[in-house]
Amino acid sequence: MTDYGHDLAFGTFVTPGNRDPHHAVRLAQAAERSGLDLVTFQDHPYNAGFLDTWTLLSYVAAATERVHLAGNVLNLPLRQPAVLARSVASLDLLTGGRVDLGIGAGGFWDAIASLGADRLTPGESVTALSEAIEIIRGIWDAADRRVLRVDGEHHQVAGAKRGPAPAHDVPIWVGAYKPRMLRLVGRQADGWLPSLGYMKDGDLARGNKVIDEAAEEAGRHPAEIRRLLNVQGSITATRDGFLQGPVEQWVDELATLALTDGVGTFVLATDDPTTTAVLGEQIAPAVRELVAAERATAGTAPAATQRGRAAIELRRDGIDYAAVPASLAASAVEPGDRSYDTVRHNYLRSGAPGLVLRPRTADEVADAVRFARTQPVPLGIRSGGHGISGRSTNDGGIVVDLGALDTVEVVDEVTRRVRLGAGATWQQVAETLSPRGWAISSGDYGGVGVGGLATAGGIGLLGRAFGLTIDHVVAAEVVTADGRVVHASADEHPDLLWGLRGAGGNLGVVTWVEVEAMEAGEVVFSQMALDATDTAGLLQRWGATVESAPRELTSFLILSPARRGQGPVAQLMTVWAGDDTDAAVTQLERLADVAPLLGHQAYLLPYSGVVQAAEKNHSGGGDPAVRSALVDHLDEATARAFERVAASGRASFLQARATGGAAHDVPPDATAYAHRHQNFLLSAMSPSQEALDALWDAEIGPVADGLYLSFETDDRPERLTDAFPPATLERLRRVKATWDPENLFRANFPVTPAS
Incomplete structure (x- = not known):
């Protein structure tokens, strides 16, 4: 039995037929309405009855808001890897991080060759896929200022400029069945995506064994590779075979695949909106509940907490990595993680933190603060990471990155009150307010984060006309040193609001501020x-x-x-x-x-x-x-x-x-x-x-x-x-004594609490 502890995800595998071009789009929208996590489309560019999958993905991205999208799987021989990397990154940026990459080495070689691609042997296909993954990841690595060079047998880049970086750490899932390809998955990929219909009894377990051994040889933990599975079936009133029966049967059989074969993502091949709705609204919640109960009894460790040998060796002393809150573990970044170089530094300061936590809500910020206060290492809080003084990174400590808290919301049209997430940038704010003829004075560069500037001062290019940024802050949401989420305004905790406007980093973690914008066309x-x-x-x-x-x-x-x-x-x-x-x-x-x-x-x-x-x-x-x-x-x-x-x-x-x-x-x-x-x-x-x-x-x-x-x-x-x-x-020290008596927030100029 194998359970890697992955959070369960559910999606659909849609036929991209072109007879009714919008049918696939409607199916994707139905999946999103049903609460599913993922919509995928098969990719056969040589099939004249299909829409081009990448074009369809782009169209569906604009027609949906939440669901993740991927090819299942994209045909590598017909999609040049460096261009594919930029296409994926671009669509991921446009969708706010909703694109995943499923990729395959190609299987129907007569059809592939008919479109002009070189015919490869099975061994050459594996080599070509390995080279492609190296190129794709190299293009995405915009933090590396060097040009990219890969001199492969089948894919080459000679001095390619890197970037853009995707909006999120795009996983690469590989469709694979044979041992050599499975070993590649263990060494290089983020997920294994086979179809159950092509497999015999025991193939899942055998495939997992090959992948796990290859991962461990590469210094990785097997849980770093998500196991996805394309499944087929029908929902009927009576049992008639595997995944052929009522909802209860589906729940039991999918839960068994999760608990015994480690499947973390189930992708149902269906073009029926009713089946899609049942999967999202009935089957997926019940499977999650059943698997969660079994894992609680078994004490299964979440996949997000597992690290391979190579990563563990890079961990820093003084941080209890096993105690990272479950709400933050999946998005946490440690030394050795692929995205570490994108979060370790700030604008002008090099950093080497031992852990970067990336909360998405105020409650998760509170989880981060409660965890950080138990760790005997420095703590840095980052909104945009542009701070010239460099206090949003450190060496060997913890950084709480607020970049995901980036909403810009108009609260009151009459008073021009706007709620700004601490992780938003002033460019986002300006672009949102500009159509209304409003503005907020905010320094001289749009890449600066809201949280730092709106609590430090804000000497900007509208300053003589409108004053400092903090002069227009009328309320804030703050996570305090003891992990509470409180509001500060003229009516609630006015002493805290006074201190936040000028010394905010010393008093708590600001998750949003409310600002009265100025009329400025x-x-x-x-x-x-x-x-x-x-x-x-x-x-x-x-x-x-x-x-x-x-x-x-x-x-x-x-x-x-x-x-x-x-x-x-x-x-x-x-x-x-x-x-x-x-x-x-x-x-x-x-x-x-x-x-x-x-x-x-x-x-x-x-x-x-x-x-x-x-x-x-x-x-x-x-x-x-x-x-x-x-x-x-x-x-x-x-x-x-x-x-x-x-x-x-x-x-x-x-x-x-x-x-x-x-x-x-x-x-x-x-x-x-x-x-x-x-x-x-x-x-x-x-x-x-x-x-x-x-x-x-x-x-x-x-x-x-x-x-x-x-x-x-x-x-x-x-x-x-x-x-x-x-x-x-003197007044600030009294406020500090009320809100941070143990001086947790001391990375800024340390205001010691009053006795």
Whole structure:
């Protein structure tokens, strides 16, 4: 008897006939309505009576919302692997992670050859399939910056660019029967997908044995390979053979296949919507219930908790992997897992966590927090992973990745209240709000996650017009250090809401925030390059121009020091928060006069066009040191100091952001972010923390008046008092004592609880 502990899944195997082209689509929709997990279509491109399977999959993807889709199985000899990889990844991205890959080496060679493919022997087919899997996985591995080279006997790529990465870790299931192909499944595949009708008694057990032995030889656990099975039968009133009888018979026989032959996914070949409905609504729930009861009695370990020898050897000390909550085990990522390199780093920081948990709900976040508090390792919380300070990853610890909590929902049209999942990005938010003519000020890059910015501050390109992002946060859902899910608002736990707006990472895990959006249709976005030879003079004139401009104008300045024979250059990113192009041009002309103009482009576009995001590919970025300082004005002393930092050669990136305007309208004690009189934020990056600290302290320290936590990697104790003025820090410590008395959330600048 073999039971691998896989969560059970149920689906259908639909004939893609083209006599009634939409019949297959209707069957897929019926499967989704019935609660099934999967819809598959056979793939015989040489059959003139069938629709092309990939075209059908794409069409069905647009006609469904939840169900997963796959070929059963796609004919590899007629589908070039590198292009197939990109097709699967593209459809997976478009569907939000609903595409799985079933693939086969080909069986009807006369028909295959008739379409121009090379005829292969059985042994050559196995080799070709192995090469194809290597290419497909290589294309999907967008975290690897190297070009892909595979010099196979039958499939080759010579310097192919990788990507895109799919939306989820797409499993590769292989249709196989013979020993050599079964060994390939054990070494390389994620699932075995045979058809029961082609098998004799005992073939399932024999196949499992071959796969398991090959998996263990490769350092894998047999449970890492899902066992799927295509079945046929009819639901009748009386018993008349295997899977020929009433619902109760089906339940018993499918449960037996799960418990004795390890089948985790049942795929019923049917083109009948009534049978589909009975499978989804009656048979599948009953099989799940029966198997769950038997597993509870037998103490069967869930497949998600099983790891092979190679993976176990990479586990980190201090983490009880066996105690990971069942709700999180299936999606958890450990060192050695295929998706580890896609979740270990953040935007600029390399990381090597021992475990990444990926909850999908607030309750699962609570499970993650309760587990993490029992583990003596660092804890990081990640929303988008873009944080410059790098606190959303670690070495050897636990990271709770909130990326799945990415909904953007309008709660109240009248007040423009919007509920934003912590894992959503600001590009998603902007694109959702743009058709309504709304916007939320949110930094300068759309790839930033909501959770970090909406609890730290949010100095953005609409900031002088509308204030900080946190100024518009009116409520939040928070998982506290003891694992409770609570709401914070003006009426519920107002002390917690106060602290979340400016020091959120110290108080709990925010799962969503409610924000009152601003009315903002089209804006003017300007990109300007200026000669910065007179760096200090440029900074003073730019600062004075921004401060005297109407609030609609917000400008950021990136300073590139002189290098390799090129003089220093200042690049301005400026937004005029409105569609009055005449007023915008007047103010942009004033900015263009602060130094010799090298180039200028300006656009009238929605705010969503300003905060665009490149493809997410967080692979670390050299682990730079970052320092920040808030200043009242860019007067001569401040400008000269920043000029000296730029000229030192020790800073690789320098930026000045305008703040002020509407941010000054909020009283300093209204939020835990108390810096309400400064007009500019200065920041710099360097390869060396020690060198940057010495330079920054000497030059910027005397003119600084506070700092911005999200742009700070100096963790010396005095930085905490720079971030929070004394009265704010004292109040924050009292709030901390209420909500996190044991200081679980200490990866940010550690605010110790009051005694």
